[in-house]
Every structure is written in C-alpha cells, then in structure tokens.
Amino acid sequence: MAMAALFNRASKTQTFNLLCRSNRILTSISSPIQTKPLKAPFQVRSAVTRADDVVAFDEMVAGIQRKYYMLGGKGGVGKTSCAASLAVKFANHGHPTIVVSTDPAHSLSDSFAQDLTGGALVPVEGVDSPLFALEISPEKAREEFRSKNQKSGDSGVKNLMDGMGLGTLSNQLEELKLGELLDTPPPGLDEAIAISKVMEFVETQEYTTFTRIVFDTAPTGHTLRLLSLPDFLDSSIGKMMKLKRKLASASSALKSLFGKKEAGQDISEKLEDKLGELREKMARVRHLFQDSDTTEFIIVTIPTVMAVNESSRLHASLRKESVPVRRLIVNQVLPPSTSDCKFCAMKRKDQMRALDIIQNDPALSSLRSIQAPLFDVEIRGVPALKFMGDVVWR
Numbered sequence: 152m153a154m155a156a157l158f159n160r161a162s163k164t165q166t167f168n169l170l171c172r173s174n175r176i177l178t179s180i181s182s183p184i185q186t187k188p189l190k191a192p193f194q195v196r197s198a199v200t201r202a203d204d205v206v207a208f209d210e211m212v213a214g215i216q217r218k219y220y221m222l223g224g225k226g227g228v229g230k231t232s233c234a235a236s237l238a239v240k241f242a243n244h245g246h247p248t249i250v251v252s253t254d255p256a257h258s259l260s261d262s263f264a265q266d267l268t269g270g271a272l273v274p275v276e277g278v279d280s281p282l283f284a285l286e287i288s289p290e291k292a293r294e295e296f297r298s299k300n301q302k303s304g305d306s307g308v309k310n311l312m313d314g315m316g317l318g319t320l321s322n323q324l325e326e327l328k329l330g331e332l333l334d335t336p337p338p339g340l341d342e343a344i345a346i347s348k349v350m351e352f353v354e355t356q357e358y359t360t361f362t363r364i365v366f367d368t369a370p371t372g373h374t375l376r377l378l379s380l381p382d383f384l385d386s387s388i389g390k391m392m393k394l395k396r397k398l399a400s401a402s403s404a405l406k407s408l409f410g411k412k413e414a415g416q417d418i419s420e421k422l423e424d425k426l427g428e429l430r431e432k433m434a435r436v437r438h439l440f441q442d443s444d445t446t447e448f449i450i451v452t453i454p455t456v457m458a459v460n461e462s463s464r465l466h467a468s469l470r471k472e473s474v475p476v477r478r479l480i481v482n483q484v485l486p487p488s489t490s491d492c493k494f495c496a497m498k499r500k501d502q503m504r505a506l507d508i509i510q511n512d513p514a515l516s517s518l519r520s521i522q523a524p525l526f527d528v529e530i531r532g533v534p535a536l537k538f539m540g541d542v543v544w545r
C-alpha cells in the first residue's frame with residue numbers, strides 16, 4: 152500500500168531520488184531523465200538514450216493486429232520487470248494483453264505482487280484494458296507427467312495435457328502413441344509445453360480479442376531450445392513418417408505374401424495424416440517466430456561484460472534462427488550524478504566499459520538501444536511497473 156502510494160505520487164511528479172551514500176548528496180532523477188553534462192570519465196550519455204530516436208513506443212502500440220513480444224536474456228537482468236512493464240503499458244494504451252512467463256523459475260507473480268500461479272490466465276488488477284497473466288508451470292507438469300504416466304500409461308499423459316489445456320495436442324499424441332515415447336519426460340518438454348501454449352493463443356477463438364502477447368522467457372539456453380524446438384520436432388516427425396512408411400510397406404509385403412488383406416494400410420495413412428497435421432502446426436509456430444510483421448524478440452541486458460557477452464551470443468543464435476530482433480534494453484544503468492561516491496564511481500566505470508563493448512559490437516550496436524536506469528526502489532506491483540514502463544517504453 153505504501154509502495155503504491157509512493158508510486159502514485161512518483162508518477163504524478165515524475166521524479167525519483169537516488170541517494171549517493173558516501174557524500175550524502177541527493178540527486179534527483181526525472182522522467183525524462185536529466186542529462187546534465189558530467190565530468191569524464193564518469194559521463195553517462197543519458198540514463199535513457201536510444202541509438203535511434205524513432206524507437207518510439209508508438210510503433211509498438213500502433214495497430215490492432217495481434218503482435219508478439221518476447222523478452223529474453225541472462226538470468227536476473229530484469230526480463231520479467233521489462234516484460235511486465237511493457238504488458239501494463241500496452242493494456243493502458245487500449246490493448247487487451249496477455250503476459251506469459253515461460254521461465255520455469257517464474258517471477259511474474261512477484262513482479263505483479265499478485266498470485267499468478269496455477270497455470271491459468273489470471274486477471275491483473277489496476278490497468279485500463281484487460282490484462283491477463285499466466286505462469287506456465289513446466290516443473291509441476293514434469294512431476295505430474297512422470298507420476299501419472301507411471302500409474303496409468305498413456306491416459307495419464309492425456310489427462311495431464313488436457314488439464315493443462317493442451318487437449319488437441321494430447322489427442323494427436325495419443326493417436327500417434329507418442330505417449331509411450333514420453334514415458335520419461337524428454338529434455339525439451341518445458342519448451343514443448345510453452346510452444347503448445349503459443350499455438351493455443353494463435354489458434355484458439357477465445358484469445359482472438361487479445362492484440363498484444365508478451366512473453367517473459369527463461370534465461371538464454373532455455374529460450375534458444377524453445378525457439379529451435381519446431382525444427383527439432385519437424386525433423387523428428389519427418390523421421391517418424393519415414394519409419395511409418397517403411398513399416399507399412401514391410402507389413403503389406405508380408406500380408407500379401409500370406410494372402411491377407413492390407414488392413415494396416417488405413418491406420419498407417421491416418422497416422423501419417425496426423426503426423427502431417429502436427430508438422431504443419433509446428434511450421435506455423437516457426438513461421439510466427441520468424442515473422443517480423445508480428446513478432447519481435449527484445450534482448451534485455453545489464454551493463455556488465457558478462458551480460459553483454461551473453462547478449463551477443465543470444466543475438467547471434469536468434470539471427471541464426473531468423474528470429475527478428477530490433478531492440479536491446481540495457482537495464483540498471485546508473486543514473487547521472489554530479490558527484491559519485493567511490494563505490495558508484497567504480498561501478499560507473501565498469502558500466503561504461505560494458506557500454507563501450509556494446510557500441511563496438513557490430514551486431515549489438517545495430518539494434519535500437521534503450522538504456523533503462525537503475526531505480527532506487529524495487530519494481531513491484533502495477534503502479535511501479537507503470538512507472539518503469541513510462542521511463543523505458545517511450
């Protein structure tokens with residue numbers, strides 16, 4: 152409550168304060184951020200600068216065509232805060248919005264200060280248009296998957312997937328008897344569940360009113376597996392189809408040898424159709440991830456050498472997967488200060504080094520860079536997220 156009051160007040164005055172401990176100077180950070188010239192080497196270009204002045208949130212908010220935004224990066228850099236603040240901003244600009252966390256270690260509930268667990272869409276209070284949040288819970292699903300599957304074979308898988316709203320996929324899996332293959336949850340199940348949810352949003356009637364879908368993705372490795380999953384499944388399905396064909400022709404050869412009717416042929420064709428359907432669905436998801444008209448992956452980083460290096464690798468992998476990337480958020484940049492304490496001065500120097508690496512990296516420097524300041528309070532709850540969104544997404 153106190154925090155909400157603080158943020159209401161803050162967003163009215165658009166002013167936050169940073170206390171520099173050693174020399175007890177209170178420096179105010181305004182939005183738009185003050186850009187007082189500072190002495191080298193601690194000069195910050197601006198706490199919120201952009202490589203391209205036309206970054207504009209206007210471009211992201213324009214149009215009622217459904218758009219998908221995925222935010223990803225190294226652990227702890229502020230992906231959830233950025234994703235949640237973007238979702239709040241979309242909702243406050245009239246877009247019915249869904250924000251989904253595909254990170255097995257969710258922090259969306261913490262970020263909204265609201266219980267969003269349970270694997271279903273939960274309405275978020277305090278925004279102008281409908282905003283729903285969802286934490287996909289692969290960890291729980293993995294455990295249930297294992298125990299139910301052990302108890303009741305394929306039907307356990309089906310019940311579980313039905314329970315998670317993945318009915319269509321589970322029917323297909325059941326008919327294909329793929330449940331048998333999934334007796335032990337394979338690596339990639341988390342990502343498969345997330346992908347299935349994406350498919351649900353894309354193809355289910357009840358979600359058509361939502362015009363913005365924001366994904367708070369898991370740290371880099373998991374996200375890359377998620378993005379490459381359609382390819383992986385596509386090639387697996389391709390292999391299965393080949394196998395089915397070989398088995399079908401072998402069995403029909405045997406049957407004709409013994410003069411029996413080719414009863415297996417129909418089943419084999421049906422299975423092939425189902426595999427083909429699943430394959431098409433995967434191709435649609437793949438296409439969606441690569442469609443620059445509807446989808447954008449936003450890399451979030453912080454100004455440390457380690458985080459920047461990881462962002463560079465993430466960017467290269469996304470390019471390889473042909474996923475559109477246009478923006479780089481450099482979060483937690485020390486705001487301008489006319490006099491730094493020793494600690495802040497050291498920190499600023501470190502940050503400048505990391506920012507230089509970004510500027511000298513041909514791939515990262517080609518992105519629209521948004522520097523988001525380090526706030527002096529934790530960003531939790533809708534009013535705080537609104538405040539952050541108004542600073543970051545402009």
Ligand SMILES: Nc1ncnc2c1ncn2[C@@H]1O[C@H](COP(=O)(O)OP(=O)(O)OP(=O)(O)O)[C@@H](O)[C@H]1O
Pocket residue numbers: 225226227228229230231232233254256257258370482483484523524525526527528529530531
């Ligand atoms: N610009 C900022 N200023 C101050 N605090 C911030 C800022 N951005 C994020 N934080 C804080 O940093 C912490 C981590 O942020 P967040 O959960 O958004 O990161 P994450 O990248 O999603 O983490 P994880 O990888 O663990 O999911 C939170 O306490 C959040 O409030």
